[in-house]
Amino acid sequence: MPKLSATLTLISSVILGIGGVWIAYNVDMLPLGASMNAPIYDELYRVLFIIGSILFIGMTALVIYSLIQFRRKPGDTDDGINLEGNITLEIFWTAVPAIVVLFVGLYSYDIYDRMGGMQPLMHDHSAQMDNQAERLWGGIGSGPIETASSNNSSSLPIELTAMQFAFIFHYPKEDIITGELHVPLGKEVNLKMESKDVIHAFWVPQFRLKQDVIPGQPTILNFTPTKTGNFPIVCAELCGPYHGGMRSNVIVEEQEDFDTWLRENSKETV
């Protein structure tokens, strides 16, 4: 009898494990990924989804099974078994979650590092060596380390000013001011953000990136777009009555198209 139940437990765990993996690979809940750290993000998401599905389905199945299997028969007034605990089981279900959580923590540290979260935030050190530099916070997503370190001067600096209820982008080299963000495909963008009034947040779901835009304290966000297209920029921090309408677009285009756009717009300003 114990042998049988052990086999059954083993079989159901295997089914549960396979089921969890199957669900994580077949239920796709993420939007299109269009930046260099989107595939890294999706990898983490998938691992969390596998672990989560196994845990959730397993616990739910245990509860429902118990409710059906051990339901009280009519007229039965007896108690259940007098079982007050089991030290082996307690150690088991302390240790296993601890190991899982530790694994998830280390794994997400690795993901964070690969997204560039541990990289120095500003590549252009000369301009930022004043007091401001140490207050520049934020900045995840300078992309994989190789890209970030290969050629620092290749990143495109853009300044973002947020205000109720608009995003305003400034290209310092060409001195272009625009309400829509144009970026070239495959090039790292270095976005320096500051708010004029209240806290806003810059979020591009397809880039899997978000950073608050804070008054009185510049923040930095680096990203490298990998797909051309038109993606929404969403304000994600309650900023007032028109918060829901505070939207813009990021237009990712080929380098030539971007250069054309730059030329045309700098002509207008000249």
Place this chain on the structure above:
Amino acid sequence: MTISLEPRNSPPERLQPTGWLKYLSFSLDHKVIGLQYLVCGFLFYLIGGSLAGAIRVELTSPLSDFMPREVYNQVLTLHGTIMIFLWIVPVVNGAFGNYLIPFYVGARDMAFPRLNAVAFWLIPPSGLMLITSYFINGAAQSGWTAYPPLSITTPAAGQIIWILSVLLLGGSSIFGGINFIATILKLRRPGLKLMQLPMYCWAMLGTSILVVLSTPVLAGTLILLSFDIVANTGFFNPSLGGNVIVYQHLFWFYSHPAVYIMVLPAFGLVSEILPIHSRKPLFGYTTMVFSIMGIVVLGLVVWAHHMFTSGTPPWMRLFFTIATAFIAVPTGIKFFNWVATLWGGKIALNGAMLFSCGFIINFVLGGITGVALAQVPFDVHVHDTYFVVAHFHYIVYGGSVFVIFSSIYHWFPKFTGKMLNENIGRLHFILTFIGFNLCFAPQHWLGLNGMPRRVAEYDPQFQLINQISSLGALLMALSTLPFLWNIFQSLLYGEEAGDNPWNALTPEWLTSSPPPVENWEGEAPLVLEPYGYGRRDSIETQEQKK
């Protein structure tokens, strides 16, 4: 050894109102105060729920067309504030804590009965003040988080009234916390050791420690914020040299523990309900106690995970990721122990049991998304989106509110001496469970795909899922009707419950229903094994002791 606790603090019996009038009086009886908390909290729940309904109506269409945008922000601010400070915190702590803790420690009342009544009577006026602020220049509209500079720049009257009422509610909470700590540690019946107390006492001890340590920080922060608003100081106002991030640190230093203030008592209540309705001892008492204390300690050092997208240096992000993820370990222990408590029991499928099991299922999902949200790289995408809305409603509604309903089904016979109708209870559970999951499960998808929280308008592609969510909300609203019917029907015509309808061993069942003033006719029973199910002798000895 017999020590009788003389009722020195109570006023003479003849001065206290009797009948239903006592529930509107400054009564010092912990049972009256507990029920005052419960009914008052439920009335605020109905108001907060109506506001939630208004939000879901607004979100059935992508345009902001149901109410003005300013009003929408006021509604979401009031909804959050009412549900947290006037419904869940007062009910899981104040209502059940006041009713049950003196029974569990074998005392005739709380340690400070007068402070207890003051703590309750702070709630109705501050709640009314908060709601009526809508009619004076509009209520606060910066969310329940009241982040500056938004809270400084929105109309001042509503924000100041919001601050005052949260300060009063925080004061009430601190008074309650001090009272629970004193009662549990100092009013225990002689012969009763700490490790023999029912689990809810441990949960309330842990919760009260969190309340006493963290609520004063919120109070100080809100006072500084009010100075920024009325006296033009610059603590958090960047245009005067203030720092908005400091506010967030101080705010979350309270408001993350506030989540544990809402769920730890619920954990305690479930630990009382499951053993009784599955006729088995609570599995792993000692590890349950240590896991509560583990959650208390860890709960104090995880606040910055609400700020991963604020200006936060990388080392801080990593520290708070690891600390937050580790809360899953003591929490997981509790869930495994509850399932082990069910295992091999004789489970009654009644309202109390179903709501508790619904809580386990919902909270496991909320916990999983919580561990995911603790991971910085995951959080930077879904922070401040509907994914987070779904997550915390799984914790506070799927968790705490399910437990409140479970507890009402469980303790109603003790409160009133009448049984509730279990068939209507099952109907209530099924409607609530389906409605809740229909409302909040789809919101995970909304958040992942790009819908931020606290918006009155959204992309047309999200409309269908929002309508499904609103349908779920409608079902949740409808599920209140059978519940209310059940309550009134049972109060008027309910079957008599008798002293101990569940054949339970915890001390509150070893007296009449409803219990007399001062709880027991004679001496308080000494219950050394509150979970001694499955052993005939334990029931008999306790019957003798009674």
